[in-house]
Amino acid sequence: MSLAPAVAGSHFSFENVAVAVVMVAVAVGLSRWRRLDLERDIVVASIRAFVQLMAIGYVIDLIFRSHSALAVVAMLAAMIGFATITSAQRLRGLPRRYGIALAAIGLSSVATLGLMVALGIISRDARYLIPIGGMVIGNSMNVASVTGVRLMQDARTQRGLIETALALGASPRQAAQSVLRRAVRLALIPTIDSTKTMGIVFLLGAMTGMIIAGAKPLDAVRLQVVIMYMLLTAVAVTAVTVGLLVVGSLFTAEQQVRRLGEAVEA
Amino acid sequence: MDATTATGVKLSVSSLSYEVGADGHRRRILDGVSLDVPGGRFFTILGPSGSGKSTLLRCINRLLEPSAGAVLLDGQPVAQIPVQTLRRRVGMVFQTATLFDGTVLDNVLYGPRLRREQLSDDAVGDLLERVGLPRDFAAKAVTELSGGEAQRVSLARALANRPEVLLLDEPTASLDPTASAQVERLLVRLAAETELTFVFVTHNLEQARRVGDRGLLLVDGKVIEQGPLAAILADPETDVMRLFIEGRLTGDALSPAGEAAS
Numbered sequence: 001m002s003l004a005p006a007v008a009g010s011h012f013s014f015e016n017v018a019v020a021v022v023m024v025a026v027a028v029g030l031s032r033w034r035r036l037d038l039e040r041d042i043v044v045a046s047i048r049a050f051v052q053l054m055a056i057g058y059v060i061d062l063i064f065r066s067h068s069a070l071a072v073v074a075m076l077a078a079m080i081g082f083a084t085i086t087s088a089q090r091l092r093g094l095p096r097r098y099g100i101a102l103a104a105i106g107l108s109s110v111a112t113l114g115l116m117v118a119l120g121i122i123s124r125d126a127r128y129l130i131p132i133g134g135m136v137i138g139n140s141m142n143v144a145s146v147t148g149v150r151l152m153q154d155a156r157t158q159r160g161l162i163e164t165a166l167a168l169g170a171s172p173r174q175a176a177q178s179v180l181r182r183a184v185r186l187a188l189i190p191t192i193d194s195t196k197t198m199g200i201v202f203l204l205g206a207m208t209g210m211i212i213a214g215a216k217p218l219d220a221v222r223l224q225v226v227i228m229y230m231l232l233t234a235v236a237v238t239a240v241t242v243g244l245l246v247v248g249s250l251f252t253a254e255q256q257v258r259r260l261g262e263a264v265e266a
Numbered sequence: 267m268d269a270t271t272a273t274g275v276k277l278s279v280s281s282l283s284y285e286v287g288a289d290g291h292r293r294r295i296l297d298g299v300s301l302d303v304p305g306g307r308f309f310t311i312l313g314p315s316g317s318g319k320s321t322l323l324r325c326i327n328r329l330l331e332p333s334a335g336a337v338l339l340d341g342q343p344v345a346q347i348p349v350q351t352l353r354r355r356v357g358m359v360f361q362t363a364t365l366f367d368g369t370v371l372d373n374v375l376y377g378p379r380l381r382r383e384q385l386s387d388d389a390v391g392d393l394l395e396r397v398g399l400p401r402d403f404a405a406k407a408v409t410e411l412s413g414g415e416a417q418r419v420s421l422a423r424a425l426a427n428r429p430e431v432l433l434l435d436e437p438t439a440s441l442d443p444t445a446s447a448q449v450e451r452l453l454v455r456l457a458a459e460t461e462l463t464f465v466f467v468t469h470n471l472e473q474a475r476r477v478g479d480r481g482l483l484l485v486d487g488k489v490i491e492q493g494p495l496a497a498i499l500a501d502p503e504t505d506v507m508r509l510f511i512e513g514r515l516t517g518d519a520l521s522p523a524g525e526a527a528s
Contacts, residue, residue, distance in 0.1 A: 161366070164366075167329060167358040167360075168353065168357070168376055169380050169381070254331050255350070259286075
C-alpha cells in the first residue's frame with residue numbers, strides 16, 4: 001500500500017479506483033457468504049457504474065472545452081430523455097405513460113433551471129448547469145415514478161372507494177382526490193425530510209463534492225441551499241403534474257375507472 | 267316520454283351485452299339482457315354468483331360501458347344524459363359499505379356538496395332516521411360504526427342525492443344475519459313509503475322470495491325468466507329456473523349445453 005492518499009489534492013488516479021475495487025469484493029463476499037445470490041448483480045452494477053461514469057466524464061469534459069451553449073442544452077435534453085424512459089417504464093399498463101413522464105420531468109426541470117438562470121442565481125456556465133441539472137432531473141425522475149406507481153396501485157386497491165364516489169356523481173378528479181393527495185404527499189416526503197435534516201444527517205451531492213474539491217465550506221453551503229430549494233420546487237411540480245395526468249389516464253372519457261390490465265397504449 | 271310514463275316504465279334495458287378481454291379471448295358477461303322496471307316498484311335481479319348481476323347494475327349507471335344495447339331512463343338513453351347527472355338520478359349502494367374518511371355527516375353530505383348544495387342539519391337528521399339510525403349519529407366517526415350501521419349510512423348517503431332509482435348490489439350479503447335481516451326490512455319499508463324505484467340484486471333465493479314484487483333470474487349473463495317474482499318462483503317455466511330453485515344449478519347447467527338438455 002504505497003499509494004499516496006488521493007483526497008488531499010482531489011486528484012483521483014486509476015490506481016485509487018483499482019484499490020477501491022476491494023469494496024466490491026467485500027460486497028460480493030458478503031453476498032456469497034449469506035447466499036444472497038446477488039454476486040452477479042453487484043459485479044454488473046459496479047462495471048456499469050465505471051463504464052457509464054467514464055463515458056459521461058469524457059462527454060462533460062468535451063462540453064466544457066467546447067464552450068457551446070447548444071452542447072449544454074443537448075446534454076440536458078438527453079438527461080431528460082433518459083429520465084423519461086426510466087420513469088415511464090415503471091408505469092407499464094398506463095395509457096400515455098411516456099407523455100406523462102416527459103411532461104412532468106421536462107416541465108419541472110426546465111421551469112426550475114430556467115428560473116434560476118433567468119434570475120442570475122445560477123450561472124449559465126456548463127460547469128453549473130450540467131451537474132445541477134442532473135440533480136434536478138434525477139430527483140424529478142424518482143418522484144415521477146413514485147407518484148405514478150403509487151397512484152396506479154391505489155387506483156386498484158381503492159377501486160371501491162373511487163367507484164363509490166363516481167356513483168354519487170363525483171367527477172373523476174373529485175373521486176380520485178384522496179388517492180391523488182396521498183400519492184403526491186408520499187412522493188414528496190423524502191425530499192422534504194432531507195431538506196429538514198440537511199447538514200445534520202446529510203451532506204449531499206454538490207456540497208460534498210465542493211468540499212472535497214477544496215472549496216470554502218461556506219461557499220459550498222450556500223450552493224447547497226440554493227440547490228435544495230430548487231429540488232423542493234422541482235419535485236413538487238413533478239409530483240403534482242404526474243398526479244393530475246395519471247388521474248386523467250385512470251379514467252375513460254365516460255368517467256369510468258379504466259381497467260389498467262387491459263389498457264391499450266393510446 | 268309520454269308513452270313510457272303512461273306504461274309506468276321507469277327504467278328499461280334492451281338487448282344489453284357486455285364483453286371483456288382482448289380479441290380472441292373475449293368473454294361475454296351479459297348476453298342480450300332486456301328488462302323493464304316499473305316506476306316506484308321493487309325490482310329484484312336474482313342469480314347465482316358470477317351470473318353478471320353486478321355488471322348489469324354497473325351498466326345502468328354507466329360505471330361500465332356496455333358493448334351493445336341500451337339503457338333507458340324515462341325513455342331517454344342514458345348515454346345521452348350527462349354522466350354526473352345520470353349518477354345523481356340513479357344512485358347505487360354496494361355490497362360493502364365503502365365510507366369516506368371523517369364523520370357520518372361528511373358521508374351524507376358528500377353528494378350534495380359535489381353540486382354545492384346545502385343540506386340542513388334537520389334534513390340530515392331526517393335521512394338518518396329514515397335509514398333507522400339515531401339523529402345524533404351525524405357526528406360519529408365512520409371508524410366507530412358496525413357493518414350494519416355503515417351500510418345504513420351508505421344508504422342515507424345515496425338518498426341524500428334524492429335519486430329517482432336506487433341500485434342495490436347485494437347490500438346485505440356482507441352483513442351478519444341480524445343486520446342483514448334489519449337492512450332488508452328497511453329496504454322493503456323504504457320501497458313501500460317512497461316513490462323511489464329499487465333495483466335489488468341478490469343471489470339469495472329466500473331473500474328474493476321475501477322482498478317479492480317483480481324480478482328476473484339471471485344465469486350466465488342471460489335472462490332466464492322475468493315477471494312477478496312470486497309467480498315465476500312458484501311456477502317455473504324453464505329447467506334452469508327449476509334447478510336454481512332446487513339448489514341444483516351447477517356449472518354444467520350454466521353452459522349452453524346444460525341449458526339445451528331439457
